[in-house]
């Protein structure tokens with residue numbers, strides 16, 4: 370039996386195989402509300418045979434968005450838009466659904482990537498004042514963020530909690546907190562972006578304090594039988610920045626607090642990062658977290674091949690693999706992987722006739 374197609378429990382979440390669809394911003398929302406693009410995008414991925422579909426970075430406040438076109442979950446309208454999308458998807462797919470809750474911090478208020486992705490200053494249309502642990506911009510010359518004071522921290526934490534409560538009402542199976550890619554929680558973790566002199570800055574213990582407070586508050590607010598996980602950057606890829614040793618301390622603290630899984634990505638904190646991009650380039654980071662904790666670890670980053678994915682799970686480097694660009698390029702990747710390993714995969718009734726003759730047992734018929 371293929372390791373990739375072995376079921377796994379993450380907390381109370383039963384996963385049919387080890388393939389996770391990574392969160393992917395679509396920059397196609399209006400006032401934080403999902404649109405018909407999200408139904409098309411998430412809808413087709415929900416037919417892919419992966420075990421878990423992760424909804425893109427979803428802003429917990431309007432100013433938490435990376436761009437004006439990000440999805441949000443901060444009020445009735447944004448909640449209703451997700452509800453509509455999920456209602457349609459669930460009619461045709463029983464794939465488990467997670468949502469990534471996010472705050473972009475100093476990397477908020479930017480143009481959408483295909484229009485350049487540059488910062489939009491607060492006095493321009495579609496721009497706003499950003500916030501961060503310290504008033505240090507992401508890029509030199511950018512309009513700086515405002516350092517969050519105590520009431521600001523309380524407001525951000527409360528927004529994560531409110532969004533998690535909305536996610537619970539939406540019947541979402543798991544919440545992933547975005548602690549990676551240089552967004553707000555990562556900005557607290559890294560000594561390069563966090564220069565605070567209060568109890569939230571300085572020592573490692575202080576820098577992990579706010580992300581852990583957010584985790585604890587969300588964990589308490591989300592139903593106990595549903596998973597809350599964290600996505601981390603395992604390193605900033607810059608000397609003197611956040612690194613794998615600090616990541617392990619953070620992961621162990623999360624484990625003791627009931628975190629159901631750690632998703633190990635990397636980078637995003639500073640434009641001066643030097644990333645050795647290549648197949649499985651982030652896997653050593655996932656492997657290090659896996660060795661130091663007992664909770665499921667998700668590996669991600671240029672995992673494209675079936676044997677490559679099988680080896681990651683089979684050798685125990687990680688428990689699950691996540692796909693982003695790979696599954697956009699080939700949305701039936703899990704079907705092809707199942708065929709490659711003579712395994713079985715779920716396909717919608719409407720497509721059962723597409724089963725190739727050489728794989729007569731590929732589709733789980735009758736569910």
Ligand SMILES: Cc1cc2nc3c(=O)[nH]c(=O)nc-3n(C[C@H](O)[C@H](O)[C@H](O)COP(=O)(O)O)c2cc1C
Nearest residue numbers: 391392393394425426669670671672692693694695
């Ligand atoms: C279009 C696109 C949107 C993305 N949006 C998010 C996001 O919302 N949250 C996040 O944590 N990572 C995001 N990422 C990063 C991916 O989740 C993933 O970590 C990265 O692309 C590496 O995996 P891959 O090599 O399979 O693409 C995005 C990537 C792409 C390509």
